Amino acid sequence: MLRIANCSGFYGDRLSAAREMVEGGPIDVLTGDWLAELTMLILAGNRLKGRPGYAPTFLKQLEQVLGTCVDRGIRIVSNAGGLDPAGCAEAVAELSGRLGLAVRVASVTxxxxxGEPELLDGAVNLDTGERLPAAPLTANAYLGGRPIAAALSAGADVVVTGRVTDAALVTGPGIWRYGWRPGDHDALAGSVVAGHVIECGCQATGGNYAFFGEVPGLENCGFPLVELAADGSSVVTKHPGTGGLVSVGTVTAQLLYEIGSPRYLGPDAVARFDSIRLEQQGPDRVRISGVRGEAPPDTLKVAINYxxxxxxxxTLVLTGLDIEAKARLAQDAIWSRVPKDSFEQVHAELTPLAGAALLRITVMDPDRAKAGRAFSSAVVESGLASYPGFYGLTPPGDASPYGIYWPALVPAAAVRPRVVLDGREVPFSVPAAASGPSPDAVPVTAVPPAPLADAVSPAPGGEEGERGGTAPVDGGGPVDRLPLGTIMGARSGDKGGNANLGVWVRTAEQFAWLTGHLTAGRLRELLPATAGLRIERFELPNLLALNFVVHGLLGRGVAASPRLDAQAKALGEELRxxxxDIPRALL
Incomplete structure (x- = not known):
């Protein structure tokens, strides 16, 4: 058994988490995930300002635990290297020297x-089929776990990476400990699933859980760890005495987070999420088993930002009567001072509140001056000639730059991972058998945008509106009109310009009804913001779950999205x- 702990789910997570995981109980490997699509853009901005291109908070955490980790033989693996893994590794080495510790530090680059324009020239956007129109500010391929395993095998105490898959932080140590070969697809896929569960920290232990009232001590939520076995199965748990909850429900919620098809593609293996089996083994212990794997695709995903x-x-506040009329008047007053059509993009969003509403108006343009004070001053100037009760939440300010996220593919063979330990390169190569064509692999060629249609996979039937369950769509009996969240959990998030929305229920009877009731068309009715967008629906009966991918809801990605909920984090709760009409027999 290999005990792999997580101490960070994002750049900005709890600083005390590393110490809590090291001191709270036995672990073999301490991992942390600092990177997201948006984080790479943030780090690029930091680097342009002369700041580090890595996450300095990692060093603060490390200072608290490095000595203890050395004493206990705990290995540390982190993607906090961001855009400068080598620089971060140097900073770790300097820290260890200052602490009087002998620590071997490796970087994965x-x-x-x-610096590879021939790979990126005209890169095809995976979501839209468009070709890359501008020079990239960042472009990072998602590496797998084998470079991490090579660093650990060479004797590294600390491994700092750049952009690897989040799951690679678990898969890499698994390869190192158990010697999995490229063809060990099931074991590798099992580790990918385990890594996906703990990558977001407390979201696996009750954080952000739909049924949060069931979670004890959430204010002191413990971070997760997995006990990884040689066959790739695992047990998700947390240290005793910490708050939170590890249950089939909390693990299911995280499994559904930011995924697409049940065939979860990665550089080490394709994990079949429709094969996962979950079992509650005891308090705060959930076993994951049965995961089937397939050969990885012969391409790697690249996250590009420009x-x-x-x-x-x-943002203006509207109160009292005639909210919609006031919103129209506010906008008319603004556009009379600065023409609406003078901006490249304008987005107005009216968010109802109790007895009030927020009117958010966002303008976007290549001209900084036009999008800056020229716009915000026009809003302020309307303050005495607009709707009654006028007041705003934002002072007039300048425009800020935004980035566009561009997902693409490159041939895996064209990407050369490099492992450096204590300043010397570790001989390393990805075995030739590690990759091969996958049925889901998308060729790097221009493709037209997908038509407005619904895809249902892998459920039988496949046409929008067809139900995959066996129960009548309306339950065949008395119904009560209630919130969907009465029986259904949800978790949502961003996948580039798309939103992922996973939902689950607790019984087979509820799932049979849900598969027939919650079609993509019904989703559009319940969530008006998704109207007119392409929606894919995937069934995961093994988890009593459905996953929806709403294409284009977030526009050009989180950094460019004008939505108040730019990362679609609240979309699931809106649906709940x-x-x-829910059959009374299911309540």
């Missing part, structure tokens, strides 16, 4: 493709609050 222009947002 090769993910940065900004400068899209400048944006500015002003929507009322529908």
């Amino acid at each position: 090769g993910d940065d493709l900004t 400068l899209g222009g400048y944006r500015n947002t002003m 609050a929507a009322h529908t």
Whole structure:
């Protein structure tokens, strides 16, 4: 058994988490995930300002635990290297010297493709089929776990990476400990699933859980760890005495987070999420088993960011009567001072509140001056000639740059990971058998945008509106009009410009009804913001779950999205609050 702990789910997570995981109980490997699509853009901005291109908070955490980890033989693996893994590794070495510790530090690089124009020229957007129109600010391939395993096998105490898959932080140590070969697809896929569960920290232990009332001590939520076995199965748990909850429900919620098809592609293996089996083994212990794997695709995903222009947002508060009429008047007053059509993009969003509403107006344009004070001052100037009760939440300000996220593919063979330990390169190569064509692999060629249609996979039937369950769509008996969240959990998030929305129920009877009731068409009715967008629906009967991918909801990615909920984090809760007719027998 290999005990792998997580101490960070994002750049900005709890600083005390590393110490809590090291001191709270036995672990073999301490991992942390600092990177997201948006984080790479943030780090690029930091680097342009002369700041580190890595996450300095990692060093603060490390200072608290490095000595203890050395004493206990705990290995540390982190992607906090961001855009500068080598620089981060140097900083770790300096820290260890200052602490009087003998620590071997490795860096994993090769993910940065900004110096490979022949690979990126005209890169095809995976979501839209468009070709890359501008020079990239960042371009990072998602590496797998084998470079991490090579570093650990060479004797590294600390491994710092750049952009690897989040799951690679678990798969890499698994390869190191158990010697999995490229063809050990099931074991590798099992480790990918385990890594996906703990990558977001407390989201696996009750954080952000739909049924949060069931979670004890959430204010002191413990971080997760997995006990990884040689066959790739694992047990998700947390240290005793910490708050939170590890249950089939909390693990299911995290499994559904930011996924697409049940065939979860990665550089080490394709994990079949429709084969996962979950079992509650005891308090705060959930076993994951049965995961089937397939050969990885012969391409790697690349996260590209480029400068899209400048944006500015002003937020007004509307209260009392005639909210919609006031919103129209407010906008008319603003556009009379600065023409609406003078901006490249304008987005107005009216968010109802109790007895009030927020009117958010965002403008985007290549011209910083136009999107800056020229816009925000026009909003302020309307303050005495607009709707009654006028007041705003944002002072007039300048525009800020925004980035556009561009997902693409490159041949895996064209990317060369590099492992450096204590300043010397570790001989390393990805075995030739590690990759091969996958049925889901998308060729790097221009493809037209997908038509407005619904895809249902892998459920039988496949046409939008067809139900996969065996129960009548309306339950065949008395119904009560209630929020969907009465029986259904949800977790949502961003996948580039798309939103992922996973939902689950607790019984087979509820799932049979849900598969027939919650079609993509019904989803559009319950969530008006998704109207007119392409929606894919996937069934995971093994988890009593459905997963929806809403294409284009977030526009050009989180950094460019003008939505108040730019990462679609609240989309699942919006759906749970929507009322529908639920069979009384299921309550």
